[in-house]
Amino acid sequence: MNLTPPLPARTLTVSGLACRRGERLLFTGLNVSLSAGEALLLRGPNGAGKTTLLHALAGIVTPEAGTITIEGRDPEARPGTDLHLIGHLPGIKARLTVQENLAFWAAINGGNGAVEAALETVGLGAIPRLQAGHLSAGQTRRLALGRLLVSPRPIWLLDEPTAALDTAGEALVGRLIDAHLDAGGMMIAATHHDLALSRPPRTLAVGKAD
Numbered sequence: 354m355n356l357t358p359p360l361p362a363r364t365l366t367v368s369g370l371a372c373r374r375g376e377r378l379l380f381t382g383l384n385v386s387l388s389a390g391e392a393l394l395l396r397g398p399n400g401a402g403k404t405t406l407l408h409a410l411a412g413i414v415t416p417e418a419g420t421i422t423i424e425g426r427d428p429e430a431r432p433g434t435d436l437h438l439i440g441h442l443p444g445i446k447a448r449l450t451v452q453e454n455l456a457f458w459a460a461i462n463g464g465n466g467a468v469e470a471a472l473e474t475v476g477l478g479a480i481p482r483l484q485a486g487h488l489s490a491g492q493t494r495r496l497a498l499g500r501l502l503v504s505p506r507p508i509w510l511l512d513e514p515t516a517a518l519d520t521a522g523e524a525l526v527g528r529l530i531d532a533h534l535d536a537g538g539m540m541i542a543a544t545h546h547d548l549a550l551s552r553p554p555r556t557l558a559v560g561k562a563d
């Protein structure tokens with residue numbers, strides 16, 4: 354699958370990261386670095402802090418300590434413009450159609466407008482005019498994944514990307530990530546499941562050591 358053009362190379366370096374939520378210090382001293390073409394799976398039990406780490410990487414949670422450095426990014430660019438965060442909440446507008454949702458995301462993310470191709474790829478090509486509020490859980494997840502395709506960005510942060518997906522959907526996620534890595538992107542996913550990737554990803558245990 355060749356979905357994305359060559360992506361601008363980035364290096365992500367996390368040093369001594371600590372994150373707190375309320376009274377709880379979720380993790381401390383977290384170090385990892387990732388280069389173009391690499392994938393990292395975040396592992397840990399419920400509540401360990403995987404989503405919090407993704408949000409810190411996306412710049413929407415302020416760490417308690419440590420640094421997150423993205424080398425290669427345009428220092429003039431707005432924060433977050435070289436990454437996608439696909440979280441538990443799909444960010445879909447229920448009253449817009451399937452096609453309108455992706456067109457909306459392409460427009461606000463400065464995308465390439467390849468909405469029809471993206472819908473075909475994620476398996477929603479037959480229902481572009483259906484209101485997104487009527488989609489099933491798995492179809493909703495597929496539409497959220499379509500956002501990755503209409504505005505290519507080098508860093509994908511995915512929270513349980515296979516949630517609600519059937520077997521074919523799980524394979525689709527693997528192919529999308531493989532193509533993204535082949536194009537020079539990087540991907541970090543919080544997941545309790547293995548992803549169907551062609552090359553074994555690195556893993557990082559998130560949570561307190563005690």
Ligand SMILES: Nc1ncnc2c1ncn2[C@@H]1O[C@H](COP(=O)(O)OP(=O)(O)OP(=O)(O)O)[C@@H](O)[C@H]1O
Nearest residue numbers: 374375379397398399400401402403404405406543
């Ligand atoms: N805004 C918040 N205020 C207070 N506590 C929070 C907040 N957001 C998350 N938490 C708490 O932080 C902890 C870590 O949550 P997080 O969602 O990062 O875990 P996770 O490892 O992704 O879990 P899961 O595997 O269940 O998705 C949890 O105990 C959660 O209740």
